[in-house]
Structures are given as C-alpha cells and as structure tokens.
Amino acid sequence: xxxxxxxxxxxxxxxxxxxxxxxxxxxxxxxxxxxxxxxxxxxxxxxxxxxxxxxxxxxxxxxxxxxxxxxxxxxxxxxxxxxxxxxxxxxxxxxxxxxxxxxxxxxxxxxxxxxxxxxxxxxxxxxxxxxxxxxxxxxxxxxxxxxxxxxxxxxxxxxxxxxxxxxxxxxxxxxxxxxxxxxxxxxxxxxxxxxxxxxxxxxxxxxxxxxxxxxxxxxxxxxxxxxxxxxxxxxxxxxxxxxxxxxxxxxxxxxxxxxxxxxxxxxxxxxxxxxxxxxxxxxxxxxxxxxxxxxxxxxxxxxxxxxxxxxxx
Amino acid sequence: xxxxxxxxxxxxxxxxxxxxxxxxxxxxxxxxxxxxxxxxxxxxxxxxxxxxxxxxxxxxxxxxxxxxxxxxxxxxxxxxxxxxxxxxxxxxxxxxxxxxxxxxxxxxxxxxxxxxxxxxxxxxxxxxxxxxxxxxxxxxxxxxxxxxxxxxxxxxxxxxxxxxxxxxxxxxxxxxxxxxxxxxxxxxxxxxxxxxxxxxxxxxxxxxxxxxxxxxxxxxxxxxxxxxxxxxxxxxxxxxxxxxxxxxxxxxxxxxxxxxxxxxxxxxxxxxxxxxxxxxxxxxxxxxxxxxxxxxxxxxxxxxxxxxxxxxxxxxxxxxxxxxxxxxxxxxxxxxxxxxxxxxx
Numbered sequence: 001x002x003x004x005x006x007x008x009x010x011x012x013x014x015x016x017x018x019x020x021x022x023x024x025x026x027x028x029x030x031x032x033x034x035x036x037x038x039x040x041x042x043x044x045x046x047x048x049x050x051x052x053x054x055x056x057x058x059x060x061x062x063x064x065x066x067x068x069x070x071x072x073x074x075x076x077x078x079x080x081x082x083x084x085x086x087x088x089x090x091x092x093x094x095x096x097x098x099x100x101x102x103x104x105x106x107x108x109x110x111x112x113x114x115x116x117x118x119x120x121x122x123x124x125x126x127x128x129x130x131x132x133x134x135x136x137x138x139x140x141x142x143x144x145x146x147x148x149x150x151x152x153x154x155x156x157x158x159x160x161x162x163x164x165x166x167x168x169x170x171x172x173x174x175x176x177x178x179x180x181x182x183x184x185x186x187x188x189x190x191x192x193x194x195x196x197x198x199x200x201x202x203x204x205x206x207x208x209x210x211x212x213x214x215x216x217x218x219x220x221x222x223x224x225x226x227x228x229x230x231x232x233x234x235x236x237x238x239x240x241x242x243x244x245x246x247x248x249x250x251x252x253x254x255x256x257x258x259x260x261x262x263x264x265x266x267x268x269x270x271x272x273x274x275x276x277x278x279x280x281x282x283x284x285x286x287x288x289x290x291x292x293x294x295x296x297x298x299x300x301x302x303x304x305x306x307x308x309x310x311x312x313x
Numbered sequence: 314x315x316x317x318x319x320x321x322x323x324x325x326x327x328x329x330x331x332x333x334x335x336x337x338x339x340x341x342x343x344x345x346x347x348x349x350x351x352x353x354x355x356x357x358x359x360x361x362x363x364x365x366x367x368x369x370x371x372x373x374x375x376x377x378x379x380x381x382x383x384x385x386x387x388x389x390x391x392x393x394x395x396x397x398x399x400x401x402x403x404x405x406x407x408x409x410x411x412x413x414x415x416x417x418x419x420x421x422x423x424x425x426x427x428x429x430x431x432x433x434x435x436x437x438x439x440x441x442x443x444x445x446x447x448x449x450x451x452x453x454x455x456x457x458x459x460x461x462x463x464x465x466x467x468x469x470x471x472x473x474x475x476x477x478x479x480x481x482x483x484x485x486x487x488x489x490x491x492x493x494x495x496x497x498x499x500x501x502x503x504x505x506x507x508x509x510x511x512x513x514x515x516x517x518x519x520x521x522x523x524x525x526x527x528x529x530x531x532x533x534x535x536x537x538x539x540x541x542x543x544x545x546x547x548x549x550x551x552x553x554x555x556x557x558x559x560x561x562x563x564x565x566x567x568x569x570x571x572x573x574x575x576x577x578x579x580x581x582x583x584x585x586x587x588x589x590x591x592x593x594x595x596x597x598x599x600x601x602x603x604x605x606x607x608x609x610x611x612x613x614x615x616x617x618x619x620x621x622x623x624x625x626x627x628x629x630x631x632x633x634x635x636x637x638x639x640x641x642x643x644x645x646x647x648x649x650x651x652x653x654x655x656x657x658x
Contacts, residue, residue, distance in 0.1 A: 044648055052637040059447060059521075142515075145600075160447045163448065
C-alpha cells in the first residue's frame with residue numbers, strides 16, 4: 001500500500017468503515033461544507049479508489065465498495081417506488097452469525113433475488129449483506145458472471161455454501177432454481193421441487209438456522225404465457241419467455257409490471273441440535289427438513305395472498 | 314529428519330537457483346547438487362555458493378548414477394516448466410515435464426538412500442471453469458480436467474508422483490501446488506502480461522487471481538526440504554485480487570477483447586514474443602482460480618504473505634503509467650475547482 005501522499009490529505013473518504021487499508025485517512029469530523037460538496041468529495045474519492053484499484057474484495061470476489069456505491073443505488077427506486085416492497089419479520093434474521101435464507105423463486109428474471117438483497121441490506125438493523133447462491137449459468141455468462149461475484153453471489157455448491165456459513169455470513173438460496181423462475185403464469189405461487197435438499201445438508205453440517213422466506217408479487221412482474229423452446233435450445237438457455245409485452249413491444253417488454261410486493265421472513269428453523277455432519281448424512285432427515293421448509297413457505301404464500309387486496313395495490 | 318545430500322532439479326532457472334543458494338548457505342546440509350540441462354546463468358553463479366552443478370538431462374539414465382553415487386537422500390523436483398518458449402517448443406516441454414519426471418522418479422525408486430521427495434506442482438491442476446467452487450481445497454476434484462499445456466503436464470506429473478508414493482511408502486512426499494508467482498524479480502507469463510503497456514482482458518469477465526510472493530515460495534520449499542511435511546499443500550497468499558483490480562494497481566489501461574477474438578489476439582502476442590499464454594491460461598483469464606491455503610498455514614505454522622501484499626512488491630517494480638499520487642492530486646484539484654472553497658474546516 002503506498003503511503004498517503006501529502007496533497008491527498010484534504011480528501012474525504014466516502015466510507016469511514018472501509019475494510020482494508022484506506023490510502024487517505026481522514027476523520028469524519030473534518031467534513032464541513034454543504035451536502036452537495038460532501039457528496040462530490042465522496043464521489044471523487046470513490047473514483048480515485050476505482051482508478052487506482054485501492055479497494056478490498058473477499059475470497060469470493062465480493063466488492064463491497066462497488067456494490068454499495070454503484071450496483072445497489074439504481075435498484076432502490078425499483079424497490080421503493082415501483083414494487084413498493086413491504087418486509088415482514090426482518091427481526092428473524094440474526095444481527096450476527098451465519099444463517100441460511102431459503103426463498104421461493106419467480107418472475108422470469110431474478111428480480112426477486114435483487115429485492116431480497118436490498119431488503120436485508122437497507123432495512124435490517126445490522127444492514128447485513130446477503131450472499132446468494134447462483135446457478136451455473138450465471139457464472140458462465142459474460143458481464144453477468146463478474147457482476148454476480150462482485151455483488152457477493154457465488155456458485156450454488158455445497159463447498160461454497162458451507163464456507164460462507166462457517167464464515168458467519170448470511171447466505172440465501174432459491175432451491176427451485178430455473179423450475180421456479182421460469183414456470184408459466186398459470187402455476188404462480190405453486191412451489192416447484194426443492195432441488196435435492198443440498199441447502200438443508202449445508203445448514204445441518206454447519207449447524208446454522210434456516211430462515212424460510214416467502215415472496216409475494218414477483219410472480220406478476222413478467223407473466224410467462226409461453227416458452228419458445230426452439231429459441232431456448234438455440235441460445236443454450238433454460239427458457240425464452242413470451243410475456244404479454246415481450247417480445248411484442250421489444251425493449252419495452254423489459255419493463256416489469258408494477259406489482260405490489262411483500263417479503264416475509266419466517267421463524268428460523270434451528271439445526272444446531274440435530275447432530276451436525278451425521279445428520280447431513282441421513283437422507284430421510286434431509287428430505288423431511290426440506291419438506292418442512294417447503295411447506296412453511298407454501299402456507300405463508302397462501303396466507304399472504306389471502307391478505308393481498310389486489311396484485312397492484 | 315534433516316537432509317544430508319539434496320538434489321535440486323531445474324536449478325538453472327530462477328526459482329531453482331534461489332532454492333539451491335538458500336540450501337547451500339545452510340551448514341547443516343552436507344552437499345547440494347543442482348541438475349539442469351543448461352548451465353546456470355553466469356550472474357547467478359556467485360549466489361549458488363557451494364552448490365555442485367551437474368549438467369544432465371533428467372530424461373536420460375545419467376540422473377540415476379548421480380543419485381546413487383552421491384547417496385542423495387532428498388530430491389526437490391522443480392523441473393516442471395510452464396512455458397514452451399523457454400523449452401524450445403511444446404513437444405520438448407512435454408518431454409522434459411513428463412518423461413523427465415518419470416526418469417527421475419524411476420531413479421529415486423531404485424535409490425536406497427532416498428528419504429524425501431518434494432515436488433513443485435501448480436494449482437493449475439484444478440483447471441478453471443465457471444462451475445468451480447470459490448476456493449479449491451487439496452481434496453477438490455477438478456470440474457474440468459486441463460486438456461492442454463502446462464496444466465495437463467502437471468496433472469500427469471502428479472499421477473506419477475502418487476505412483477512413486479505407493480511404491481516407496483518410506484519416502485516422505487510433499488506435493489506443493491503453487492499459485493502464480495509474483496514479486497520484485499521473477500519473470501513469469503503473468504508478470505510479462507501485467508507489464509504490457511495496454512493489458513488485454515476477456516470482455517465481460519473479471520477473474521479472481523491469487524498470487525504467491527517469490528520469497529515465500531522459496532521459504533515453503535526450504536521448510537519442506539529441511540523438515541518433514543508429508544502431504545499435498547496449496548501454496549499461495551491468502552485473499553484474492555480481481556484481475557481488473559491488479560491491472561489498475563499497476564496503473565495500466567486494460568483492453569477488453571470479445572471472447573471469440575481472444576485466441577486470435579493471444580496468438581498474435583505469442584508470435585510477437587510478448588506473452589506466452591496457452592489455451593488453459595486463456596480460460597484462467599475468464600474464470601480465474603483460487604485455492605484454500607489453510608492446510609499449509611496450519612502445517613507450517615506460517616503462511617505466505619497475502620495476495621494483495623505480494624502484488625504490491627510487483628507494483629513497486631513496474632513503472633506505472635498512471636500513479637496513485639497523480640490521481641489523488643487530480644482529485645484534490647478537481648474538488649477545489651468545483652467547490653470554490655476548501656471542503657476541510
């Protein structure tokens with residue numbers, strides 16, 4: 001790390017809690033001037049850090065500096081104004097320590113994943129970072145792969161899930177995968193098969209609680225009316241959706257419908273007392289626990305749907 | 314058990330010379346014998362000290378005679394080479410790597426004096442694919458076995474080394490999988506790549522890279538030669554850098570090349586003699602590779618310095634096109650210009 005240069009001493013760092021070694025140390029109390037000037041100074045400091053490579057990424061490639069200042073801000077209007085996301089039970093997420101968030105998956109493209117990240121990051125008192133486990137495809141696609149890693153996601157495999165949980169991270173998984181996100185509109189809010197229960201064995205091995213999460217609203221953002229199987233095969237994608245607006249309206253079809261969202265974080269299901277690695281080797285226990293999580297999410301979904309007045313309000 | 318007579322293969326190349334001179338300066342070792350096909354560089358001769366040099370090709374049986382006559386008890390095999398340019402083409406490289414290792418191990422197996430074998434391998438044996446776990450442990454199975462070049466050679470070499478371990482269970486076997494080397498002096502395809510005036514990258518990909526400082530690499534080899542650390546170990550600095558971040562730290566512009574054009578650009582660079590990147594290294598530029606080094610750190614009670622620190626030693630050696638000081642100064646000037654009054658109270 002180069003020594004702080006003297007002429008950089010009146011530069012204010014954007015974040016005082018920055019990890020790694022900041023080049024320019026400055027106490028927050030020296031900041032005077034208007035809000036605009038502070039923001040300008042912060043923005044310039046951010047640019048300097050990006051240009052000189054002076055930021056820290058963790059072993060998984062998570063770049064907190066970039067995520068907080070570039071990747072998350074454009075999602076906030078979508079969260080607050082467009083989907084008007086309402087969160088419930090955020091206090092079920094512990095302030096510290098590892099936990100596994102398991103949620104239903106829907107919406108053609110994983111907007112629900114982004115909104116859940118934002119819900120936990122902005123509205124949980126400890127401002128926790130959700131580390132999602134993504135499908136293989138995510139890490140094969142150019143542009144998508146590095147953005148996913150930089151925003152804290154990693155490949156859905158047991159090695160990574162257990163490593164994150166052991167590091168006391170908050171890990172999120174959508175066990176339905178493409179079956180959930182790409183299902184036709186007629187099957188909305190019907191949970192698909194929950195993978196092979198890999199997420200349960202990861203929680204059992206590490207003894208971390210499982211938090212079932214039910215997301216209502218994401219099903220209606222891009223209703224899938226049909227699937228162009230030939231095109232999907234050609235492009236090597238799991239599905240190519242046909243929605244009321246796509247491909248009919250072209251790029252306009254990428255605008256999601258403004259449904260009203262509710263994200264409910266359920267009571268944690270403790271796994272620490274179940275017997276650790278030995279329990280993870282018991283397929284019957286894993287199946288039962290998987291079913292328990294799935295049933296909890298499904299019944300919460302039905303309850304939330306009953307309470308919802310309309311799709312859009 | 315302390316070694317008495319140590320044989321180092323690949324002694325004429327940078328790391329081999331470094332290790333031989335380190336071992337030669339240790340009075341507890343009776344003899345250090347260096348083997349290579351070419352003479353050590355004249356400038357490295359003084360540092361080699363009392364190392365005895367044997368010009369021998371490990372591909373021919375002469376090596377067996379050397380091991381038997383000198384009663385070698387410890388062999389450090391560092392002759393698995395990464396670049397075809399240095400070896401005189403891919404065929405010669407493969408000969409040296411695979412056939413050379415087979416000959417060397419055959420000689421070791423026949424030598425009753427053998428007590429220890431230390432092999433310098435590479436984390437490239439894990440391959441590089443989008444389906445890899447974030448960190449490879451020593452027991453990880455590669456998702457996609459390397460199909461070409463250095464990495465494939467290393468996989469084959471490791472296979473023969475394991476076979477040797479089965480046949481001579483009395484020999485302590487340390488298999489060290491090194492990450493990419495970096496540091497103030499060493500020349501590798503990666504250091505040459507990061508020294509290009511404009512660094513080509515693969516468009517839409519930004520791999521995580523992990524680095525091992527040259528001094529720390531030598532230290533690990535030295536420790537494994539002097540004391541017994543049987544097993545397979547990943548060797549490298551903890552932590553990662555993104556490739557884009559590493560390029561920014563050396564103050565160079567990067568030039569993203571679309572994936573279909575990558576092999577064309579790589580071929581041009583190879584023919585121009587700028588950087589010798591093989592296809593499996595191109596995959597590395599897309600997906601990267603990071604190894605878990607906790608097993609080594611636990612075993613030795615010491616670990617190589619973190620990736621970011623190792624990188625810094627390289628940054629200091631390379632002339633930067635864009636200095637952090639320049640950027641900071643520009644930032645200050647811009648801030649003054651835009652806010653009129655100083656922001657500081």
